[in-house]
Amino acid sequence: MRSVLTINSGSSSLRFALFNVSESLPQILIGKFDRIGLPDAKLTFTDVLANQSHDRMVDAPDHVACVPLLVELLEKKIRVESVGAIGHRVVHGGPRYRDPLRVDKPVLEELRRISSFAPNHLPSTIALMEVLAAKFPQVPQIACFDTAFHSALPRVAKLLPIPRRYEAKGVQRYGFHGLSYSFLMQELEAVAGAKAAGGRVILAHLGNGASLAAVRDGKSVDTSMGFTPAAGLVMSTRSGDLDPGLVAFLGRSEQMTETQFDRMIHHESGLLGVSETSSDMRDLLAREAADVRAAEAVALFCYQAKKWIGA
Template structure:
């Protein structure tokens, strides 16, 4: 690598989407390009991107049935962009990292390890592995870094990770891992940048509420518990994921509905949550628009808020109180009414919301003098991937906050 990297590309590959961002490296990381490929494997696959001037472009492409084809298309498209010529490293979000606690260079050995654990997260890992392999094949001179979503929770207390099942499964890696770690790491860095000592060293609950939703309890800057577990399906109600369920449902539905393990996996990951309860949509914005005239939409919203409130109470108990609550993610950042409903009745935890600040999504949405500070922070997983990649490959690059 040169004395100074010129730019870094970040790849955030999901089950049916790929997000990318390209950052120019200097004292600060400056985003030059952002893109998103959606509906991979479905009809109407499209790529939307914005360049550094803010100009938006949308191009419809042919249906891409497999992520391997999507990866080929994506790299073909990147090679046509002038900015790609300056890329010297690629940082990847890897959802499941098992015991890895820090970003690592992508090597054949690491890829082999990820293949061995791909059954842990069949929704994400196979696609992430394929993207890394494709970049190795097409651009072998590019350094690649894996940034693990589980790493933030790696040092959580044992009781937060242990599952109450026969101990022999623990030796096979079956435990609670937690996810959304890149988002949480970014939020904690933002709290540090804001200079709030209570936020950095006190009792913090981070609520990443998006299509995937989770919370993390943080004390003294370290994760001590989180709502997701062995997989990202556990915990809160999500857009299409169920969150926590009675495990007895597996055998019950197998007996009464002849539901296979594959069908159950499909149901709890893609047919449940807001979509399953509302029978309308997985999009909170659409449900809010339908709430007054459709009881199913109203119930889905109410269940989402009820479960979120329960998790806040649970984590406050684990933390021994609450100093700071942070809302992030698509719902947490953009839905004032959801934030208000979740926080309603939490005055016993010191939460006093400012109706006006919440309505305009101010940085702080609690009233002055509230014992617990409630913040809204726009998370940025891509920027966190870029920072992590630079810190591993070139310590000191991008060291100033963006």
């Protein structure tokens, strides 16, 4: 029995699914490494054929640390040699990549070149590709790009109001979570019909990374994220949109460097920054009645989500 392994690497999670290669592509195994980088990282998986679910705490300081655990799990469920292809969700394709393509040396080099476009996603994705290539050298890996769904954005939506010369360097609004939005559009058509899916639609992807998209006639016409996945709605540890004047202000008042500012907006802000306790909405909802900081973090997230939908 041949199978296909899919990898969806998020900012603090790694989802995986194993499919049997047949006409209907039935699932064999699905699972997720959650809270990667935190002390209470967890592996949850379901053996679909046996209808059995399991979970356990794991040591997962980063995404690469999940690979041996995943391979061990695969070896228990199937013959690893049966894996015929590995598909990756890649958060950023830059100005060059839109269609799915096979991962090879030139692709890895281009992804490294644009890794500064998505510094909290692309490096870990590249590392996963390299580790899996070493483990499964004969198995093709296919990259599917999260930015592709928004590639037809109207030009006015892509433009950023900075000197035009930066556009030649690839600086524009890209938008993200495109694979999620593509799936949502397929499901919307299946559930509500082609007319509903072809109308005016607002889609929301709400996780550790969060964004919204406006869709008309089946195509993305605007989205909350921008040049990087740090823009838009407040997220778990990412700030979302900020006044750019903060860069100079914090540089003057706190002597904050570029690296420190980047770390702050990606890893120390959002729900974590406001609550000072957790980046996980589940934790904040459990604490909001007793902790005003948690309550304000939840309220800020809901306020911004409603504001973006209204826009």
